[in-house]
Amino acid sequence: MAAIVRALYEGAFNLFEKPMQMLQYSLGAHRMAWVFLLPNLLIFGLFTYLPILLNVWYAGTSGDRILLGERDWTGAANFATLLDCGSYLDPNTCRRDLFWRAVHNTGWFVVLQVGFMILLSLIAALILNRNIPLKGFFRAVFFYPVLLSPVVVALIWKWILQRNGVLNAGLDWAGMPTVNWLLDPSWAFFWIVFVSIWANMGFYVLILLAGLQSIPSDVYEAAEMDGTPAWRSLLRITLPLLTPTLLVVMVLSLIRAVQAFDEIYVLTGGGPGSATTLLIQYIYDVGFATRPRQFGLAAAASLLMAGVLLVLTLLQLAATRKRAEDG
Amino acid sequence: MRKTLAVSALALMAAGATQAQELRFMCYQDGAECDAWAEAFQSFEAENPGTTVVVDVVPYQAIIESLPIQLEVGEGPDLARITDYGGLARFLLDVRPMVSDPDLIEARYGPSLAWARVGDNAPDGIYNIVDQLTATGGFANATLFEQAGVEMPGPGASWADWAEASRAVRDATGVDFAMAIDRTGHRFAAPAMSFGAALFNDEGEALVIDDGFRSFSEQFVAWHEDGTLARDVWAGAGGGTYQDAAGEFINANLVMYYSGSWQIGRFGRDIGDAFDWVATGAVCGPAACTGMPGGAGIVGLNRTEHPEAVAKLMEFVARDDIQAQVLAQTRNLPANAELQANGIAYQDVTPEVAAALTAFAASVPDFSDTAYALQGYQFNRAVYTNIPARLTQAIVGELSLDDALARLEQDVADAIAEAR
Structure with a gap:
């Protein structure tokens, strides 16, 4: 059986040998790399770069038509509309106030969600890295929400947080006043941050755990022999050696936080008012949910967001490179 | 011979292709x-x-x-x-x-x-x-009125009458909500017109924020503040998202529900004989008693x-x-x-469904011309989706009502300009 499989494999392999030899002969060995890259480049070009180009083109047009040929070219008008503001710190002074509310909400969301997520993930990873009972079980518990669909996560929390939900039933049972968690702007914002951390934390705990386990144990042993207290080991050994991993976690969670949409959309719909409307939802609302659809404005908003993401990513990469160079 | 057969077969296939549609x-x-x-x-x-x-x-x-x-x-x-x-x-x-x-x-x-x-x-x-x-209009839980000992407003009753009676029923029975209106500008438009909103300017373009529109908007926000209207419906979502309150009505947790005739079949099926309900038809304001077709x-x-x-x-x-x-x-x-x-x-159909169908059908001839004009307006979706987005901001305190209405007028104008 194995011989047949091997023969078939070799036959299939030899099938390409001749044409590839001819190709190498005509192109030269150093150009053959492009031949192997070509399929991937085509797929990338078709499904990644072409949509980006189309997005740029849409951003310079107006109208509710989909076909580019039927849309009016307006140049930078969509960007000018979005950026038309008395003060960027006060959305009420902006022509497109909902865009700037979404920008502000996204900024706060990123700061709070990424900050608390890294802190909590680090604490969880440090605990799970110790020899505690049921270590495997707790690792699974933290990771389990990552496996759930964002819609499922949001629906679970909606059932918990709604007026007659589990949380209010518990408060009522305990004789405490109930709260309309998702109808109060501040509470709604708190819960989207909380739920987002709950849903995604396990992924980052796993990465940090891997980072912690890659730190050589002899460093800790030496510190212990020197009588170094635990908190000092954490500050002087663990955190510095974990920094590259922390940077990776920060970049990933930052990008993911800016792109947050599905959980929040199902949980609050961006409300109450625009209290939990983030950038992606604004783009979705303008481009698809409200009528007439304003594809150009949505495309311009998405490009602005992409620009911010690009800057953030480059900053993070520069920081990582500098640290690597510093040794 | 073979050639003749092939040609005949092709001709038959072609004839079949043109006939079979x-x-x-x-x-x-x-x-x-x-x-x-x-x-x-x-x-x-x-x-x-x-x-x-x-x-x-x-x-x-x-x-x-x-x-x-x-x-x-x-x-x-x-x-x-x-x-x-x-x-x-x-x-x-x-x-x-x-x-x-x-x-x-x-x-x-x-x-x-x-x-x-x-x-x-x-x-x-x-x-x-x-x-x-379809026609927009109200539904009332007759059993709750009976339990509360409150007289149900009759035909021609105003929004104020229904608000007062619904609050009394809610307070007496302990249900969560007195009134609810579906979260869409389509449902909002009818009471706004009943309060005198003209919606269109002289050139036939929407949306005009006049005294009538402002008057109902003020009442609408005030009813959310004092709990007459279910906050969960409008404040429970963002943007132009549609949200209804049919579930609350079916669960007998809502006294009066302003929605439309398309709910009749669902109520007949889902409520069954759990409680008695009636269709109120159009509800009146100071200027008219119109629903939306x-x-x-x-x-x-x-x-x-x-x-x-x-x-x-x-x-x-x-x-x-x-x-x-x-x-x-x-x-x-x-x-x-x-x-x-x-x-x-x-x-x-049950007697309740039959009565509801009759009530809604009877209300249609009285709908205002503005209501028909809005339904036939090419850009009515721009009106329907922007009203909930902006008024909810006023309800939750993000914007003052004046600012929300000014923004609403601008949003609709921008959306229409984009589509032209």
Whole structure:
């Protein structure tokens, strides 16, 4: 059986040998790399770069038509509309106030969600890295929400947080006043941050755990022999050696936080008012949910967001490179 | 010989290809509309050998989101059941030149035909046959009124009457909500008009924020602040997201619910004999007692390769006997004037459902001209989706009402400018 499989494999392999030899002969060995890259480049070009180009083109047009040929070219008008503001710190002074509310909400969301997520993930990873009972079980518990669909996560929390939900039933049972968690702007914002951390934390705990386990144990042993207290080991050994991993976690969670949409959309719909409307939802609302659809404005908003993401990513990469160079 | 046979076979195949026509009908249903039409189309197929109709039942969301995109790129079905006549106007097929008796269709469906005669469409074109006329109006939980010992406001009662009575019932029975209005500008528009909103300027463009509109907006926000209106419905979402309160009404947690006639079938089915409920019809304001008309209709799409067959099917759909047969099953209000006058023999309906259908049907003739104008306005979706987005901001305190209304006016103007 194995011989047949091997023969078939070799036959299939030899099938390409001749044409590839001819190709190498005509192109030269150093150009053959492009031949192997070509399929991937085509797929990338078709499904990644072409949509980006189309997005740029849409951003310079107006109208509710989909076909580019039927849309009016307006140049930078969509960007000018979005950026038309008395003060960027006060959305009420902006022509497109909902865009700037979404920008502000996204900024706060990123700061709070990424900050608390890294802190909590680090604490969880440090605990799970110790020899505690049921270590495997707790690792699974933290990771389990990552496996759930964002819609499922949001629906679970909606059932918990709604007026007659589990949380209010518990408060009522305990004789405490109930709260309309998702109808109060501040509470709604708190819960989207909380739920987002709950849903995604396990992924980052796993990465940090891997980072912690890659730190050589002899460093800790030496510190212990020197009588170094635990908190000092954490500050002087663990955190510095974990920094590259922390940077990776920060970049990933930052990008993911800016792109947050599905959980929040199902949980609050961006409300109450625009209290939990983030950038992606604004783009979705303008481009698809409200009528007439304003594809150009949505495309311009998405490009602005992409620009911010690009800057953030480059900053993070520069920081990582500098640290690597510093040794 | 062989050559002759081959040519004959090809000729037969070609003849078959031209005769056999398959029409694809993209259909959504609130109740059993698509099933009823699929059954009715069997008669059409029997009358028109060689033409088959395939009914593709899809969710309403597919009609709203997928169909326009399919049509934009030149794809899509031959016919569809839609509600957004203005938004899809340029994709609709004018069947007037192809039907045998356009005057009869005009006589039967005149007012609703106007809803699709917008934009560049012909002012006398026949683009749509409405098979489900809808009217907005209220529903009240009669059992809760009885338990509370509060007299239910009668026909002609005002919004203020209903608010006062509903609050009294809520307080007496301990249910969560006194009143609720679906979260959409379509539902908001009717009470706004009853408070005197003109909605349109002299050039026929929306949206005008006048004293009437402002007056109801103030009342609307105040009712959210004092708890008369269920905060969960409007404040529970963002943007232009649609949200209803039918679940709360079915669960007997809501005293008075302002929605529309399309809920009748659902209430009849889901409430059963759990409690007594009544349809209030239109509710009055200081200026009028109007609801909003609307409805789903069947349209031919101009991308079809079989326009003649589509026109034939549209004429079939418009027939009095076919409409009566389908409406009896679907328990919807007729848009057909003949059937409005003679009534429909609805099948297997409870007395409550029958009374509700009668109440809604009776309220339609009193709807204001502005209500019909808004329903037929090409950019009415810009009005419907922006009203909840901005008024919710006023309800939750993000914007003052003045700012919210100013922003609303600007948003609608921007959206319309974008679409022109």
